[in-house]
Amino acid sequence: MEILAFGVQSDEKPLIEKAFAGKHEVRCLDVFLNRDTAPIAAGYEIVSTSVNADLGGAVLQTLAAGGTQLIAQRSTGFNNIDLDVAERLALRVARVSYYSPYSVAEFAWTLAMAVNRRVIRAAGRTRDFDFRLDGLLGRDMHGRTVGVIGTGKIGEAFTRIAHGFGMKLLGWDVAENPACVELGMRYVDKEQLLAEADLVSLHVPLLPATHHLIDKDALALMKDDAILVNSSRGGLIDTSALVVELRAGRFLGVGLDVYEAEAGLFFLDKSLEGVDDDTLARLVTFPNVIVTSHQAYYTEDAVGQIIDATVKNVDDYLAGRHSENVLVPARSGS
Known part of the structure; x- marks a missing residue:
């Protein structure tokens, strides 16, 4: 069986080839799956994709028409996949349900401390x-308040570091x-958390209910020096x-690994070639903002x-085994 893997970084390629060695052949591409590249998958029963793949309806239709039956997503998140269309096309979709929560939690703290100091x-x-110190004044985190939005595995790991x-x-x-409660965490409503926290860190999935969870009103609740x-x-x-808030001089710092x-x-x-995105171009000009390219998981x-x-x-x-990682079940009989 030959597998086609999209969006493979140079660091990942030897690891993927080694993992599949002796089992299956794997063709690794550095291009990401989208409408333009989807035709490359014609004839491949199994396609593996990365977190930034476009798995909307049009791409899924191209994959299904080309004979793809399994999409093996190399991430926990699946907000980039139209699962309803995948089910209608009888495409099986599997994800990675778990990987080291410490990778993301530690990087979140890296961002927090980098902007702070x-x-x-x-x-x-x-x-x-x-070698001047002018403009480099930071603050101790000890004794200050952290607000953790989302206390699953990654949020818990982040909380343990905060406790330290x-x-x-x-x-x-x-x-x-319960593990966070044992560390002394107090659960409050979102508005109180935003108003009281010196540091706010986000660790929830992107769902319709969480889209723009931090909007204009939420930002207005936060401390000016948060x-x-x-x-x-x-x-x-x-x-x-x-x-808008940053232009008004608010916030001690902002660390974003995602956009x-x-x-x-x-x-x-x-x-x-440059980037045709005025919002991102403006964002990276603020001296108190750090933007990294979705690398928190990358250990x-x-x-x-x-x-x-x-x-x-x-x-x-x-x-033909059952797997808890399957988001959309297999075709009938497969």
């Missing part, structure tokens, strides 16, 4: 042999996490509203687990 600005200065800093813990989620971090999904924040219009940008080198540990889970999803499909 002005690390990017300081490093840029020292390259020019400018000696912070006061506020949480908001549809259900309380830190906002998003390492989950870009659509959780109304970026245009955030830019609501990142598809077609993130994971690609746009340095020579040896997490990527290895993602690949192993993808291999298992393929094996389960070929063996």
